[in-house]
Amino acid sequence: MSDLLIEILTEELPARFVDNAQTQLVEHVTAHLDEFFIGHGDVHGFSTPRRLVVLAQNIKEQTDARTIEVKGPAKASGYDAQGNPTPALLGFCRGQGIDPADTYVVDVAGKSYVFARKTVPEQKSSDLIEAFLPRLPREVTFPKMMHWEETGFQFARPIRGLLALLGTEVLHWEVAGVKSSNTTFGLRVGKPKSITVTSPDDYMRRLREAFVIVDPAERRRLIERQADKLLKPLGFKLGDTMGDLLDEVVNLVEYPSVFLGDLPKVAAELPESVVRSVLQQQMHSFLVYDQNGNVVPHFLSVRNGLTDFIDIVRRGNESVANARLLDAVFFIQEDMRESLEAYVGRLDTLIFMDRLGTMAAKTLRLERLAACATTYALVTPEEEATLVAAAHLSKADLATSMVKEYTSLQGEIGSVYFSHAGGSPDIVSAIREQYLPRSPSEDIPATRVGRLLGIIDKVDTLTGILGTGFNPSGSEDPYGLRRAGNGIVRTIAESRESIDLETLVRKAIEAHQATGSLPHPENLQQRVVDYLKGRIAQYFKEKQLTGVYSALEFLPLVELATFPERMQALHEAAGDVNLVTLADSHRRIQNITKGLPATASLPADLLLTDPEELVLRQAAEAAAPRILQFLTVRKYAEAICTCEELAVPVTAFFDRILVMAADERVRSARLLLLCYLKYILGLVCDYSKLP
Amino acid sequence: MNFEEMVSKLEHFWESEGCTRLFPYDQEVGAGTLSPYTFLRVLGRKPWKTVYVQPSRRPADGRYGENPNRLYMHHQLQVIVKPPTTDIQDTYLRSFTLLGLKPAEHDIRFVEDNWETPVLGAAGVGWEVWLDGMEVTQFTYFQQAGGQEVPVVAVEITYGLERLAMFVQKKKNVYELEWHDGVTYGDLRQQVERENSIYSFEQADVEALVTMFDLCEKESQRMIDKKLITPAYEYLLKCSHTFNILDARGTVGVSQRMAYLARVRRLAYGCANLYLENENHE
Numbered sequence: 001m002s003d004l005l006i007e008i009l010t011e012e013l014p015a016r017f018v019d020n021a022q023t024q025l026v027e028h029v030t031a032h033l034d035e036f037f038i039g040h041g042d043v044h045g046f047s048t049p050r051r052l053v054v055l056a057q058n059i060k061e062q063t064d065a066r067t068i069e070v071k072g073p074a075k076a077s078g079y080d081a082q083g084n085p086t087p088a089l090l091g092f093c094r095g096q097g098i099d100p101a102d103t104y105v106v107d108v109a110g111k112s113y114v115f116a117r118k119t120v121p122e123q124k125s126s127d128l129i130e131a132f133l134p135r136l137p138r139e140v141t142f143p144k145m146m147h148w149e150e151t152g153f154q155f156a157r158p159i160r161g162l163l164a165l166l167g168t169e170v171l172h173w174e175v176a177g178v179k180s181s182n183t184t185f186g187l188r189v190g191k192p193k194s195i196t197v198t199s200p201d202d203y204m205r206r207l208r209e210a211f212v213i214v215d216p217a218e219r220r221r222l223i224e225r226q227a228d229k230l231l232k233p234l235g236f237k238l239g240d241t242m243g244d245l246l247d248e249v250v251n252l253v254e255y256p257s258v259f260l261g262d263l264p265k266v267a268a269e270l271p272e273s274v275v276r277s278v279l280q281q282q283m284h285s286f287l288v289y290d291q292n293g294n295v296v297p298h299f300l301s302v303r304n305g306l307t308d309f310i311d312i313v314r315r316g317n318e319s320v321a322n323a324r325l326l327d328a329v330f331f332i333q334e335d336m337r338e339s340l341e342a343y344v345g346r347l348d349t350l351i352f353m354d355r356l357g358t359m360a361a362k363t364l365r366l367e368r369l370a371a372c373a374t375t376y377a378l379v380t381p382e383e384e385a386t387l388v389a390a391a392h393l394s395k396a397d398l399a400t401s402m403v404k405e406y407t408s409l410q411g412e413i414g415s416v417y418f419s420h421a422g423g424s425p426d427i428v429s430a431i432r433e434q435y436l437p438r439s440p441s442e443d444i445p446a447t448r449v450g451r452l453l454g455i456i457d458k459v460d461t462l463t464g465i466l467g468t469g470f471n472p473s474g475s476e477d478p479y480g481l482r483r484a485g486n487g488i489v490r491t492i493a494e495s496r497e498s499i500d501l502e503t504l505v506r507k508a509i510e511a512h513q514a515t516g517s518l519p520h521p522e523n524l525q526q527r528v529v530d531y532l533k534g535r536i537a538q539y540f541k542e543k544q545l546t547g548v549y550s551a552l553e554f555l556p557l558v559e560l561a562t563f564p565e566r567m568q569a570l571h572e573a574a575g576d577v578n579l580v581t582l583a584d585s586h587r588r589i590q591n592i593t594k595g596l597p598a599t600a601s602l603p604a605d606l607l608l609t610d611p612e613e614l615v616l617r618q619a620a621e622a623a624a625p626r627i628l629q630f631l632t633v634r635k636y637a638e639a640i641c642t643c644e645e646l647a648v649p650v651t652a653f654f655d656r657i658l659v660m661a662a663d664e665r666v667r668s669a670r671l672l673l674l675c676y677l678k679y680i681l682g683l684v685c686d687y688s689k690l691p
Numbered sequence: 692m693n694f695e696e697m698v699s700k701l702e703h704f705w706e707s708e709g710c711t712r713l714f715p716y717d718q719e720v721g722a723g724t725l726s727p728y729t730f731l732r733v734l735g736r737k738p739w740k741t742v743y744v745q746p747s748r749r750p751a752d753g754r755y756g757e758n759p760n761r762l763y764m765h766h767q768l769q770v771i772v773k774p775p776t777t778d779i780q781d782t783y784l785r786s787f788t789l790l791g792l793k794p795a796e797h798d799i800r801f802v803e804d805n806w807e808t809p810v811l812g813a814a815g816v817g818w819e820v821w822l823d824g825m826e827v828t829q830f831t832y833f834q835q836a837g838g839q840e841v842p843v844v845a846v847e848i849t850y851g852l853e854r855l856a857m858f859v860q861k862k863k864n865v866y867e868l869e870w871h872d873g874v875t876y877g878d879l880r881q882q883v884e885r886e887n888s889i890y891s892f893e894q895a896d897v898e899a900l901v902t903m904f905d906l907c908e909k910e911s912q913r914m915i916d917k918k919l920i921t922p923a924y925e926y927l928l929k930c931s932h933t934f935n936i937l938d939a940r941g942t943v944g945v946s947q948r949m950a951y952l953a954r955v956r957r958l959a960y961g962c963a964n965l966y967l968e969n970e971n972h973e
Binding site for chain 1: 754758759760761774775777778780781784793794795796797798799800801802803805816818822823824825832834843844858863943948
């Protein structure tokens, strides 16, 4: 047994592609080994910005001989009327290298086919691996591909070397004009020197000597440890939300050396968010904080290479930081010559979305939606007025130089400028919060107006884009619809504030039609609502609450805010005996009343005479107002408890009463009673769907 | 090392790598890519290697000669290698040593940056190259030009000469760069920057420029119809620069902007098609 090592050496891959490409490559190698019955141990993946590496351990030298069953022609075409093999069957046997006498017939799905067993002899693993190697790079896909040489081969960046070793044997492999060998290259320092690798074990060692750490997890640990070593003695630390940047930096370097730079003085003149954006986005560097969470005048950065001459690198980075921050100061000073209001006037020079008009039109729609907030949200007139004012200014910063330069500062810059101009704090925070949450790890807006502004903005986007006829299927999300949908769902579910999304969507469609045109308005209300329901289902799926969600999904969207509390109450009631009975009864009620509407009240003269009927009616009519009362004050545990009180009378009813009585009047009375129960139980959840 | 010395070292380096050394194209362009030495020559299958300096005008980036980093006109050193050699990145890195920069003493990174010039229907995949954090070069593999996939890929290496010189001379303000011993960048360029900024932000006659655009467009199209690529392309460049001034003047609305870009693009496609037609005849 020996190990298999594969390396694809490339020019610098985009950092955001590396992890996923490594995963894909491991999956494909594993699949191919299994496909060819090559015995193997663990398959590991490694990567750097310049290489994708797979190490498959304990590859057996050869595959075992095995017997397989092959399917031939249908019996009807395999044998003629006399029962002799036809040319078709003879051809099949020749192709498979078997004797026609060794075939047999098997029924498959009601039709007879000729089958044969054949023996596949042992095969050399190296031959089989060489056969699948050329497929590997082609199977790895990237969000953006390129071509660079005459065959037009597509990859994320040009492939410059291939290494394939099975033990000490170099496997033949050729892709895009590159031939495999047992050599690779180390870190780019000075003249490139090729490194000869004698075995998979040797590979990691030789690369480490050439200043390449192929294991991204190890690079991450090194960065964390070095950062700790620099920061701890000073009592400093990195911020809490540095994870995404660290992920990126790990894939920007082959050999990390962390250094601490001095933040230029000009940083003190800028808001922290601006300094952070400049450092993170333009320099892949980290802000540094003291134990109280205050920014200190340093930044942390990671060099690709050794610590030799790191002072030169540090000084270079400090001077770039200075230039970039000065640039930001310049932009902010330029921007602040005018009020935020002045930038609202320039939004007609910015396109919101192709076919959906300008940002000026979007602003008008948001103002319009804000002005009718009372129709879909529980807001005071004061909050509504604040929301309208915030909506008016919400997109203004998109026309500023600062946001044109640093797009991720949208919202942030508007709020900084408005606050500087003495704007009302409620509006300032709403402008900043409208884009939250930008990622699954980020919090939802803290203020109510911020949450509402964020939701109407996202609903407007969702409605508009679906209204262009865009079909959001597949894994791509070019317009950020998924993020918008997830943002809406998270904001409502986590704030637990009721928003009548169905009404809001209707208003959003009207707003789009008023400010321009929607190319595809057909069935739009339903499409947006369905899309949102999909995001809600996904939200609870990720929380592993799919089971209990299925008991709530029939409720209208306006109830989304109550889902977490309903789920909590159902979770607490999970052990109740009555709940199980109730689930069963709810199912029976639904089955028997299929097609009949739920009814919210019973006529006084309903023809019920048997004691079980009367007891049930009495219990139901007593329960209904209490349940409704509990729901208005969002006491779901109590509401469920009250429903459970109906478990016993319902069971007794089903035990003793024949619903489908011969007398039509009796039958319809009993059905009506059950329709009433269907109504009552359905107020809380669909018990029949409980896991 | 002063500015002119740096430029000539880089030019000679690429010359020794087999590139034809050319002079700047004698028209206003927004970037070295717009020079016909790049845009037309990356089309088709013919090999092409060149190096040239191209002064590049971006009216909207003008800062009245007051900003230490931003300029109405900056200088690019443009290198085209078509088809690219397999060690093109290493060759590029070697060019740094001529400037007294030893790669082992710095942090040189290739950071993903894909580039496109919609007016030319051109797009490429590549990186910006960081030297100790400073972006000094755009390194691109052409994928499309004139709206079509290129049959033979060209590498375009665009050095930002001011940025690089600021790094080499350790200057924080572009106007303090030594162009020639005793002659600063400011001596040569600051007044020009100021005047051109005033012109494009405040003084440009919008009506006249709109007329000029129309006239140049017409003339370009007329030459396309006559199958005369060079004059057709030269009038396209005039359109492009005229539009850039209009854009800086802040009078172009969104839909208008898109319409202007589409008009230039139509001419670019026309020129590209003529060029390819020509190559196929040869």
